Amino acid sequence: MTQQLAPTIDRAYARSFVDDAIRPEADTWDRAGAIPEDLLDRIAGAGLWAPFLPSELGGAGIDMVTLGEIHEEVGRGCSSVRSLLTVHTMLSWALQRFGTDAQIQQWGPELATGRTLGAFCLSEPGAGSDTAAITTTAVPHNGGWLLNGVKKWTTNGQRADLFLVFAKGPTSTIALLVPSNAPGVLVNPIDDMLGTRSSMLAEIAFSDVALGPDALLGPSGFASGMVLTGTLDLGRYSVAAGSVGIIQACVDACSSYAAQRRVGGTPLRDLPLIQAKLSDMVTDVRAARLLLAEAGRLKDRGDAATIMATWIAKYFASTAAARHASEAVQIHGANGCSPEFPVGRFYRDAKVMEIIEGSTEIQRMTIAAEAYRKWES
Amino acid sequence: MTTTDRILAFITNRFPQAEISDVEDIFSLGYINSLFAMELVMFIEKEFTITIPNDELRIDNFRTAKAMTELVDGLRSAVV
Ligand SMILES: Cc1cc2nc3c(=O)[nH]c(=O)nc-3n(C[C@H](O)[C@H](O)[C@H](O)COP(=O)(O)OP(=O)(O)OC[C@H]3O[C@@H](n4cnc5c(N)ncnc54)[C@H](O)[C@@H]3O)c2cc1C
Numbered sequence: 001m002t003q004q005l006a007p008t009i010d011r012a013y014a015r016s017f018v019d020d021a022i023r024p025e026a027d028t029w030d031r032a033g034a035i036p037e038d039l040l041d042r043i044a045g046a047g048l049w050a051p052f053l054p055s056e057l058g059g060a061g062i063d064m065v066t067l068g069e070i071h072e073e074v075g076r077g078c079s080s081v082r083s084l085l086t087v088h089t090m091l092s093w094a095l096q097r098f099g100t101d102a103q104i105q106q107w108g109p110e111l112a113t114g115r116t117l118g119a120f121c122l123s124e125p126g127a128g129s130d131t132a133a134i135t136t137t138a139v140p141h142n143g144g145w146l147l148n149g150v151k152k153w154t155t156n157g158q159r160a161d162l163f164l165v166f167a168k169g170p171t172s173t174i175a176l177l178v179p180s181n182a183p184g185v186l187v188n189p190i191d192d193m194l195g196t197r198s199s200m201l202a203e204i205a206f207s208d209v210a211l212g213p214d215a216l217l218g219p220s221g222f223a224s225g226m227v228l229t230g231t232l233d234l235g236r237y238s239v240a241a242g243s244v245g246i247i248q249a250c251v252d253a254c255s256s257y258a259a260q261r262r263v264g265g266t267p268l269r270d271l272p273l274i275q276a277k278l279s280d281m282v283t284d285v286r287a288a289r290l291l292l293a294e295a296g297r298l299k300d301r302g303d304a305a306t307i308m309a310t311w312i313a314k315y316f317a318s319t320a321a322a323r324h325a326s327e328a329v330q331i332h333g334a335n336g337c338s339p340e341f342p343v344g345r346f347y348r349d350a351k352v353m354e355i356i357e358g359s360t361e362i363q364r365m366t367i368a369a370e371a372y373r374k375w376e377s
Numbered sequence: 378m379t380t381t382d383r384i385l386a387f388i389t390n391r392f393p394q395a396e397i398s399d400v401e402d403i404f405s406l407g408y409i410n411s412l413f414a415m416e417l418v419m420f421i422e423k424e425f426t427i428t429i430p431n432d433e434l435r436i437d438n439f440r441t442a443k444a445m446t447e448l449v450d451g452l453r454s455a456v457v
Binding site for chain 2: 098100218219221222223225226228229230233301302303304305306307366373
């Protein structure tokens with residue numbers, strides 16, 4: 001009997017998985033507003049839910065540069081699937097970074113294999129960019145915690161098994177691991193969003209949810225803000241990667257369309273104005289990919305500069321994705337507005353990238369603050 | 378450079394206008410947000426090749442360069 005070697009999880013591996021299992025179906029899922037269970041299982045089978053977790057936990061121990069490449073490839077195929085990977089990644093990363101040994105043993109293998117899917121609950125009906133305005137509370141109760149509040153826009157909230165919930169604790173914002181089947185958790189699906197339509201969003205109400213002491217993830221007090229900062233950093237990295245994927249998908253779709261579509265007897269590809277659009281897409285996708293890789297390299301080195309590098313990569317990639325997806329629809333004309341071509345989906349999904357994990361405005365403020373910092377008096 | 382000097386150098390590199398000594402409370406300067414707290418922890422872990430356990434991520438361990446030095450020294454001696 002020949003022993004099967006575990007595949008190397010890298011960009012090429014992810015690319016072939018995406019081209020086989022994701023890309024051909026993405027428009028169908030977009031219209032259906034859900035990712036089928038079968039695909040979730042196939043992602044698990046491919047080992048792609050959290051391959052950065054160490055092999056002892058069932059991951060593949062891949063580095064962050066490679067993780068970015070994988071999320072780019074998935075984002076090229078379907079931003080909704082990439083969104084599910086993003087929030088699962090955020091929870092899995094936070095667990096391995098801040099979890100106790102017992103928490104890591106309990107949840108790590110579940111998350112690595114995708115038997116348990118994670119989601120990230122920060123935003124509320126009244127608090128998005130202003131994270132300090134959250135009103136969900138966690139109060140000490142019977143040696144554990146009592147959770148009350150409402151979270152909104154939770155990606156994969158309809159399907160996830162474990163929520164990473166941020167709540168106001170006794171002295172600071174704290175992070176809690178909350179199983180979706182805990183008594184008092186009520187999940188209300190949010191359908192019909194503009195973009196990432198199959199990412200199964202939900203509003204989640206927590207009413208007197210009683211949790212044990214082991215629900216608390218990471219330190220409370222001074223460093224609890226780090227759990228949020230670190231988790232959002234990983235989310236931002238993944239969204240930056242997904243945005244690179246959207247630009248690449250635009251390049252692929254437009255170069256193919258422009259080769260076959262003719263106007264006045266001339267292929268679109270020969271028109272200088274169309275070439276200008278394509279050349280900007282190609283240039284920006286390379287630039288965005290380099291910014292992403294730089295952020296990933298800094299993460300792999302444990303260099304604190306990765307946080308700002310990730311803000312910049314996400315700002316560049318998401319705004320470029322929105323710009324180029326708009327031009328991709330333009331190049332396709334009426335076909336671009338029809339369900340027969342994927343560029344309409346890229347356009348809607350790209351708009352979402354400018355809002356999630358730090359909106360464009362918040363990014364600009366943060367990046368400008370970095371520029372000013374050295375000159376503060 | 379001593380451990381304290383390296384920590385002070387990191388802080389003043391991030392905030393050149395900060396004139397701080399090793400016993401000055403950096404939180405009283407008003408610059409510290411959660412982003413810088415994260416950067417500081419990442420810097421210390423990388424610079425001194427240590428992992429700071431959750432229960433050491435207490436504000437008192439990060440208030441001054443001196444406190445951070447003691448934290449680093451304590452964790453380094455624990456791994457040796
Ligand atoms: C598809 C999708 C999926 C999502 N998934 C999740 C999830 O999984 N988990 C989760 O917790 N959240 C999720 N969100 C929510 C997302 O994180 C928030 O939408 C985002 O943080 C922005 O918050 P908001 O929508 O409340 O906008 P607001 O904070 O109300 O901002 C409104 C507008 O004002 C701008 N603005 C805000 N503050 C300033 C300022 N100081 N100066 C200038 N302009 C400003 C913003 O950039 C924005 O353009 C998701 C959202 C979407 C659309």
